[in-house]
Amino acid sequence: MNLRILVESLKFNKIKSSSAVKVFFVLLIAIRAFMTLAPIGDRDFQFINSFLESAINQNLNFSLPTKGNIIIMAIYFSGYFLSIFIGLLYSQIFILENENYRSDTINLNEKSIFMIPIKKAKMPEEPTKESISEFVKMTFKPSSFRRNIERDKNNNIPYVKTALLDSLKKLPQLILFLLLFMILLMFSTPFFTLPFIIITSMLIFAPLNMLYAQNKFARSLELSYRQTNGAKLTMFFTYIMQNFIFNLISDSLMLVLENYYYSYLVIETFIFAIKILATARLYALFYQILALRQPYRT
Structure with a gap:
């Protein structure tokens, strides 16, 4: 685990398109608030206990989900999908903005964050900063792919617009990808989700x-x-470590605000928004370093 990447992922506001990040943050708070606080539907999922009991007793005497249950499940499904969509928008904007700093060779310094895949980590016998930098430069070749983005009337690169149009254009493929992974998750549940984790990685x-x-x-x-x-x-x-940090904060607040459940839910919407954006930044960092083979300069 690279701690520098983990720390850098938490700086989700460190991006040129800061206005877009603010909009994303507000949207994520609103989405989460609607998911957890909206006074609609039926949040009592007794049918799950009924189904489990019938499975244990080996009979077919179980209750079905109510219309309210279905409404809540639809709200959560839509909310998580929109959150993932916003996260991917953030990740793509991050990659597009950092494209200007890419080079044809990998030059490392103290401010660079880079990873050497385990299978390719044949380091020098006596590693120093200089020898490692030279080893990386000689061993890894950056991706030659570049996006040719037309500038707007003010000669600025429309990062947000480009990312949004790309996402809308590829929306059917993204939906297909998420549906396949949902199916995979369902079938992986009896195996402690191990197949899902392996294939997702x-x-x-x-x-x-x-x-x-x-x-x-x-x-x-x-x-x-x-x-x-x-x-x-x-x-x-x-x-896992990033998720653990956010879960620890959330669980600690739940204990502190045990008697103020709705206050906790309000605060949790902010934690949720930060978590989505931090995860999206971590995802983009890994993509830049591993897929594009370009170090990130802090």
């Missing part, structure tokens, strides 16, 4: 391969498998 870069690199669906999956080679465990544990 392989194909995690597919969305940005579709959005930023403009690849087709199958090609994006293939590239992601190659791009994550040797780095899957590092990414997995970094995501």
